[in-house]
Amino acid sequence: xxxxxxxxxxxxxxxxxxxxxxxxxxxxxxxxxxxxxxxxxxxxxxxxxxxxxxxxxxxxxxxxxxxxxxxxxxxxxxxxxxxxxxxxxxxxxxxxxxxxxxxxxxxxxxxxxxxxxxxxxxxxxxxxxxxxxxxxxxxxxxxxxxxxxxxxxxxxxxxxxxxxxxxxxxxxxxxxxxxxxxxxxxxxxxxxxxxxxxxxxxxxxxxxxxxxxxxxxxxxxxxxxxxxxxxxxxxxxxxxxxxxxxxxxxxxxxxxxxxxxxxxxxxxxxxxxxxxxxxxxxxxxxxxxxxxxxxxxxxxxxxxxxxxxxxxxxxxxxxxxxxxxxxxxxxxxxxxxxxxxxxxxxxxxxxxxxxxxxxxxxx
Ligand SMILES: Cc1cc2nc3c(=O)[nH]c(=O)nc-3n(C[C@H](O)[C@H](O)[C@H](O)COP(=O)(O)OP(=O)(O)OC[C@H]3O[C@@H](n4cnc5c(N)ncnc54)[C@H](O)[C@@H]3O)c2cc1C
Ligand code: SF4
Numbered sequence: 487x488x489x490x491x492x493x494x495x496x497x498x499x500x501x502x503x504x505x506x507x508x509x510x511x512x513x514x515x516x517x518x519x520x521x522x523x524x525x526x527x528x529x530x531x532x533x534x535x536x537x538x539x540x541x542x543x544x545x546x547x548x549x550x551x552x553x554x555x556x557x558x559x560x561x562x563x564x565x566x567x568x569x570x571x572x573x574x575x576x577x578x579x580x581x582x583x584x585x586x587x588x589x590x591x592x593x594x595x596x597x598x599x600x601x602x603x604x605x606x607x608x609x610x611x612x613x614x615x616x617x618x619x620x621x622x623x624x625x626x627x628x629x630x631x632x633x634x635x636x637x638x639x640x641x642x643x644x645x646x647x648x649x650x651x652x653x654x655x656x657x658x659x660x661x662x663x664x665x666x667x668x669x670x671x672x673x674x675x676x677x678x679x680x681x682x683x684x685x686x687x688x689x690x691x692x693x694x695x696x697x698x699x700x701x702x703x704x705x706x707x708x709x710x711x712x713x714x715x716x717x718x719x720x721x722x723x724x725x726x727x728x729x730x731x732x733x734x735x736x737x738x739x740x741x742x743x744x745x746x747x748x749x750x751x752x753x754x755x756x757x758x759x760x761x762x763x764x765x766x767x768x769x770x771x772x773x774x775x776x777x778x779x780x781x782x783x784x785x786x787x788x789x790x791x792x793x794x795x796x797x798x799x800x801x802x803x804x805x806x807x808x809x810x811x812x813x814x815x816x817x818x819x820x821x822x823x824x825x826x827x828x829x830x831x832x833x834x835x836x837x838x839x840x841x842x843x844x845x846x847x848x849x
Contacts, residue, residue, distance in 0.1 A: 521753075569846035580626035
């Protein structure tokens, strides 16, 4: 229960009082607790930036409530709206799509990240309880925002489209299309991009219907765990059982870096192990040449290569989506920009949630 109490110190009281929907659930990411400990930082929590810093995040109910608009219902915007409402401001949250959660709606399809849905549900419930107005399918425009005293811009990111000859080939898909199951990848796949989302997409494509990460016995079998603890370290003496990869995947990146360098300190090894066991090939320092019916043509250290692929998936980073700030600035509006809209940092919900909370406290 150590991590759940970081996510919500009132966990036990809420459970005892039958208010489980009010509990902020630990999503098992390790990003602000264990990863911090291993780098000498204070332990906190991704879903609850107040943890360990309660003196910085004191909530004082305001005597002069303002009209606050939050543009964007990803986790950055949700945290901002929730904190602003808790302080006592009159909050309207605009979300362009038909659901709250932003990129967390994609992340929750990745093996091991199903709990991300709980964070969306927690914030949505909190906003409803606090009487904030949620407007879905409502892209905020600068004209609409004119009547508010303060605007928090939390409009997130757009996927970066690399400039490669043939990028509009029918074989090419974007990570969001794959994770939303709008497109189904073939048996041979090339992934453009070796960052966290590239790893997540590979894990998603390799995950069968066996759900070994959900069923304890299947999980133990997959990871070679000896549940009877008869052997040293509780691992099966025979080692990890062989895995039959569901797809043949090659990951490509322009950088010379080793793959997975940006993954979490205490969780990255799991993602790397899954890909290694499934024989995912990783090629760095790639120059992309062109895409055609055969696959993606690259050069590595000057030598041309063809990576044959049925599907080529773009996971080549993101750009901030912030079309509102300039108009708000020229209209002289008070505003703040948080999360991906301020800086597109790929797997960076920790910063988005903290920035959203702090922006609301500063209104
Ligand atoms: C597959 C995947 C896995 C991930 N895994 C992790 C992880 O393990 N750990 C981690 O920390 N992060 C992870 N992330 C990244 C994380 O989801 C983002 O860092 C985080 O969602 C950023 O939140 P945000 O609120 O800034 O933006 P977003 O989540 O992008 O939300 C922005 C929202 O604004 C809306 N919007 C846009 N324009 C407007 C407008 N004009 N008006 C109203 N609404 C608008 C969009 O529809 C969207 O809902 C992952 C992302 C993906 C895609
Ligand atoms: S940082 Fe992540 S794993 Fe750690 S307590 Fe918070 S939600 Fe749980």
